[in-house]
Amino acid sequence: MPTLQLAELVEKKQIKPDIYKYSIQVPEIVKTAKPGNFIEIRITEGTDPFLRRPISIYQLIPEKAILEFIFQVKGKGTEKLSQKQVGDKIDVLGPLGFGTFKTEGKQKLAIIGGGIGIFPLYELAKEAKAEGKEVYTYLGFRNKDFVMLEEEFKQVSTNLTITTDDGSYQEKGFAINYLEKELTEKGIEAIYACGPLPMLKAVQNLAKEKSIDCQISLEERMGCGIGACLGCAVKTAKSPKEAPEYWHVCKAGPVFKAQDVEI
Numbered sequence: 671m672p673t674l675q676l677a678e679l680v681e682k683k684q685i686k687p688d689i690y691k692y693s694i695q696v697p698e699i700v701k702t703a704k705p706g707n708f709i710e711i712r713i714t715e716g717t718d719p720f721l722r723r724p725i726s727i728y729q730l731i732p733e734k735a736i737l738e739f740i741f742q743v744k745g746k747g748t749e750k751l752s753q754k755q756v757g758d759k760i761d762v763l764g765p766l767g768f769g770t771f772k773t774e775g776k777q778k779l780a781i782i783g784g785g786i787g788i789f790p791l792y793e794l795a796k797e798a799k800a801e802g803k804e805v806y807t808y809l810g811f812r813n814k815d816f817v818m819l820e821e822e823f824k825q826v827s828t829n830l831t832i833t834t835d836d837g838s839y840q841e842k843g844f845a846i847n848y849l850e851k852e853l854t855e856k857g858i859e860a861i862y863a864c865g866p867l868p869m870l871k872a873v874q875n876l877a878k879e880k881s882i883d884c885q886i887s888l889e890e891r892m893g894c895g896i897g898a899c900l901g902c903a904v905k906t907a908k909s910p911k912e913a914p915e916y917w918h919v920c921k922a923g924p925v926f927k928a929q930d931v932e933i
């Protein structure tokens with residue numbers, strides 16, 4: 671059940687010129703949040719911007735009641751958010767999203783992310799590794815200036831592959847090319863993905879071709895975040911008997927079985 675909390679910002683780190691990691695104290699949310707859930711942040715007490723902004727959970731630290739999230743400054747909302755200082759309060763609603771990453775019954779996982787889509791994959795990898803699963807992580811970035819969280823993901827992966835489109839850091843090309851090469855060799859049983867749409871489509875196709883379970887997190891643009899505004903519709907790939915024509919990403923997702931959605 672989502673709760674509203676006025677959370678204290680206890681740590682702020684700038685990890686790239688336009689990317690920040692915030693640690694906030696939210697005991698109620700940390701208790702129930704799952705990998706793949708997100709929170710909605712009210713940026714100001716006024717009306718500009720009016721709507722809350724959705725941000726994924728990066729990490730949960732239950733022993734300290736801390737939730738960490740990482741965001742890129744995109745527009746007015748995230749710009750204002752980046753001006754918060756340690757000790758400030760942040761109005762947070764969460765955990766949100768019914769669809770979360772599920773790893774039950776899977777032992778060998780492939781996690782693939784691109785750009786800022788890598789953030790919701792960290793807690794998933796951390797929990798899976800702690801449960802003794804094999805976690806093969808593939809992270810793709812445009813070039814070496816965009817590479818981030820390498821050490822953090824290395825700690826929670828059995829093996830980490832970093833790719834850059836131009837080859838300016840580690841492997842050259844797209845992360846999916848490396849996943850595809852290693853899928854059979856590593857005996858991957860399920861794929862978990864978040865990132866730009868072209869990457870998600872390629873992952874969806876690969877999973878279909880190889881008949882492998884695949885879950886993708888869709889970070890569509892959102893309005894209300896609670897199923898009230900229709901601002902986040904995604905077309906379902908199921909028959910009309912099984913599901914409605916569209917799902918709300920904010921309620922039914924953001925994580926979906928790859929074969930259940932048309933992206």
Ligand SMILES: Cc1cc2nc3c(=O)[nH]c(=O)nc-3n(C[C@H](O)[C@H](O)[C@H](O)COP(=O)(O)OP(=O)(O)OC[C@H]3O[C@@H](n4cnc5c(N)ncnc54)[C@H](O)[C@@H]3O)c2cc1C
Pocket residue numbers: 708719723724725726727739740741742743744745746747748749786789790888889890891892924
């Ligand atoms: C479920 C979910 C989880 C998310 N998790 C994260 C996260 O962990 N870290 C993070 O940095 N961002 C995340 N986002 C994206 C984030 O919500 C937006 O970047 C943010 O709302 C932009 O608000 P703004 O007021 O700064 O920009 P706006 O003024 O609203 O928009 C500025 C620019 O950003 C574009 N934009 C806005 N929202 C999105 C979006 N969802 N996807 C792509 N482009 C967008 C707009 O088209 C516009 O060009 C997530 C989005 C969703 C739906």
Ligand code: FES
Pocket residue numbers: 891892893894895896897898899900901902903918919920921
């Ligand atoms: S964001 Fe309003 S219905 Fe999903």
